[in-house]
Amino acid sequence: MQSPVPHELPIYRRIADRLRQAIQAGEFHDGDRLPGENALMAEYGIARATARQALSVLINEGVAVPRRGSGVYVRQFRPIRRHGSRRLSRERWGTGRAIWDGDTAGRPYTVDELEIAREPAVDEAARVLGCAEVWVRRRRYSVDGRPVQLAASCFPAELVEGSPVTRPDTGPGGVYARLRDLGHAPAHFTEEVRARMPAPEERDRLGLSAGTPVIVVCRTAFAAGGEAVELNTMIMDAASYVLQYDFDA
Amino acid sequence: MQSPVPHELPIYRRIADRLRQAIQAGEFHDGDRLPGENALMAEYGIARATARQALSVLINEGVAVPRRGSGVYVRQFRPIRRHGSRRLSRERWGTGRAIWDGDTAGRPYTVDELEIAREPAVDEAARVLGCAEVWVRRRRYSVDGRPVQLAASCFPAELVEGSPVTRPDTGPGGVYARLRDLGHAPAHFTEEVRARMPAPEERDRLGLSAGTPVIVVCRTAFAAGGEAVELNTMIMDAASYVLQYDFDA
Numbered sequence: 079m080q081s082p083v084p085h086e087l088p089i090y091r092r093i094a095d096r097l098r099q100a101i102q103a104g105e106f107h108d109g110d111r112l113p114g115e116n117a118l119m120a121e122y123g124i125a126r127a128t129a130r131q132a133l134s135v136l137i138n139e140g141v142a143v144p145r146r147g148s149g150v151y152v153r154q155f156r157p158i159r160r161h162g163s164r165r166l167s168r169e170r171w172g173t174g175r176a177i178w179d180g181d182t183a184g185r186p187y188t189v190d191e192l193e194i195a196r197e198p199a200v201d202e203a204a205r206v207l208g209c210a211e212v213w214v215r216r217r218r219y220s221v222d223g224r225p226v227q228l229a230a231s232c233f234p235a236e237l238v239e240g241s242p243v244t245r246p247d248t249g250p251g252g253v254y255a256r257l258r259d260l261g262h263a264p265a266h267f268t269e270e271v272r273a274r275m276p277a278p279e280e281r282d283r284l285g286l287s288a289g290t291p292v293i294v295v296c297r298t299a300f301a302a303g304g305e306a307v308e309l310n311t312m313i314m315d316a317a318s319y320v321l322q323y324d325f326d327a
Numbered sequence: 328m329q330s331p332v333p334h335e336l337p338i339y340r341r342i343a344d345r346l347r348q349a350i351q352a353g354e355f356h357d358g359d360r361l362p363g364e365n366a367l368m369a370e371y372g373i374a375r376a377t378a379r380q381a382l383s384v385l386i387n388e389g390v391a392v393p394r395r396g397s398g399v400y401v402r403q404f405r406p407i408r409r410h411g412s413r414r415l416s417r418e419r420w421g422t423g424r425a426i427w428d429g430d431t432a433g434r435p436y437t438v439d440e441l442e443i444a445r446e447p448a449v450d451e452a453a454r455v456l457g458c459a460e461v462w463v464r465r466r467r468y469s470v471d472g473r474p475v476q477l478a479a480s481c482f483p484a485e486l487v488e489g490s491p492v493t494r495p496d497t498g499p500g501g502v503y504a505r506l507r508d509l510g511h512a513p514a515h516f517t518e519e520v521r522a523r524m525p526a527p528e529e530r531d532r533l534g535l536s537a538g539t540p541v542i543v544v545c546r547t548a549f550a551a552g553g554e555a556v557e558l559n560t561m562i563m564d565a566a567s568y569v570l571q572y573d574f575d576a
Binding site: 135140166263265268269270271274275291292316321325326327 | 340343344347384387388389406411412415416417503512513514515516517518519520521522523524525526527538539540541542548565566568569570571572573574575576
C-alpha cells in the first residue's frame with residue numbers, strides 16, 4: 079500500500095478504497111482476515127472511530143463480513159451458477175432429473191422448509207394465472223448447509239388438484255414432469271430479474287449479513303397452448319448466485 | 328391500520344412492517360409522502376427517535392426515499408424493461424436500429440458520458456477475449472434525465488483498430504453492425520447477472536440513494552466461429568431495471 083492516496087475524500091473512505099483495491103488485486107483472498115482496528119490505527123495514525131468507519135464501508139458494501147469477537151473478513155463468494163435456459167430444458171425434467179442437481183454441480187443441497195397450501199390467488203399470481211385459487215409450494219433451499227433461496231411456486235388450483243403437485247414428494251422430474259403428465263407440459267418460460275434489499279423477514283430466513291441484497295426472479299411457465307401453468311417467485315441471496323443466460327443473435 | 332400488531336418484534340420494526348404492508352396493499356402509491364415523524368409519534372405514542380428508526384428501516388430497504396426538509400416518500404419505480412434476447416436480435420442492429428430504443432419504449436435516453444481508449448487488457452477482459460490490448464468504450468446512460476447505467480465494452484484491439492468502433496459515432500446499428508462489417512458479426516451471447524451493493528464511486532456516478540443495490544451484467548458476444556468479440560460490463564441502478572429473459576423448455 080505504498081501508492082499515494084487521493085486527497086479529496088475523507089480519510090475513512092480513502093482507507094476503505096485502499097482495502098478494496100487490495101482485495102481486488104488479490105492481496106487478500108476470500109475468507110482472509112482484514113487488518114483490524116488496531117492495525118489501521120497504527121498504520122494510518124487515525125482514531126479508533128475512523129478505523130471502524132473505514133471497515134464499515136466495506137461491510138455495508140458486502141465486500142467484507144464481521145465475525146463477532148474475531149475481526150472483519152473478506153466475504154467468501156463461491157457462487158451457485160444458475161443457468162437460466164439449460165437447467166429448464168425438457169431433457170432434464172423429462173428424464174426425471176431434479177433441476178437443482180445441475181445448479182449446484184455436486185454440492186449438497188437440501189429443501190429444509192416446505193409448506194404446501196391451497197389459497198386464494200392474490201396479486202401477480204391472480205393476474206398471471208388468471209384463476210381464483212392456487213396451490214402454493216413454499217420452500218427454502220440450503221446449499222452447503224447455508225440457506226440461499228426462498229421460493230414460492232403457484233399453480234392454478236383446478237389444474238393440479240389431486241395430483242402429486244399438491245404433495246411433498248412430486249416424484250422423478252418434479253412438478254414440471256407432473257404438469258406434463260396432466261397434459262400441460264411447460265413449453266416456454268419467462269424470467270423477470272430484479273434486485274433490492276431484503277425485507278427483515280427475508281433477511282432473517284436467509285441469514286443475510288449487512289450489505290447483502292436479494293435477487294428476485296419471477297418465472298412464468300407457459301404450456302404449448304400459451305396458458306400460464308406456474309408462477310414461481312424466487313428470493314435469492316445475491317452473495318450466493320450468478321445467473322447465466324445464453325441466447326443467439 | 329386496525330389489525331393487531333404481533334408483539335415479538337421491537338416497536339419500530341412493527342411500525343415499519345405496517346407501513347410496508349400499507350405500501351404493498353396500495354394504500355400508498357409510488358411517490359406518495361409517508362406519515363412523518365410527528366404523525367407516527369401521535370398515532371403510536373412513541374418517541375421521535377423510534378419514529379425515525381421505523382422510517383430508517385424502509386429507507387435502508389430501498390422501499391422509501393428521504394427528501395431533504397420535505398419528508399419520506401414511497402420510492403418511484405418506473406422500471407426499464409430490458410429484454411435480454413429480443414433486444415439483441417440480428418433484426419434489430421442488422422437494420423441499423425439502436426438497442427436502447429427497444430429498452431426505454433419511447434422514454435428519452437442519452438449517453439451523457441463517453442470515453443474511448445486503447446488499453447492493456449486486464450482481469451476478465453484478458454481472460455475472455457484472450458488478447459493483450461483492448462479498445463474500451465465507457466459510457467453512462469441516463470433515462471428521463473437520471474443516470475441508470477454505467478457500461479464498459481471491451482473489444483480485442485487488433486480486431487477493431489481503425490474501425491468506427493474506436494470512434495464516438497459508430498453509425499447505424501452501433502458496434503454490432505460494425506463488427507459484422509469487419510466479418511465478426513455476433514452470433515451468440517452469454518449474460519451473467521449478479522447483484523451487490525455499489526462501490527462509493529458507482530453510487531456517486533449513478534446518484535443512488537441509500538438501500539439501492541446495483542445489478543451487474545457481464546455480457547460476452549461470440550462470433551459464429553466461437554471467438555469472443557466483445558465483453559461488456561454493465562452496472563445498473565437496481566431500482567430502475569427489470570431484466571427479462573425468455574426461453575423454451
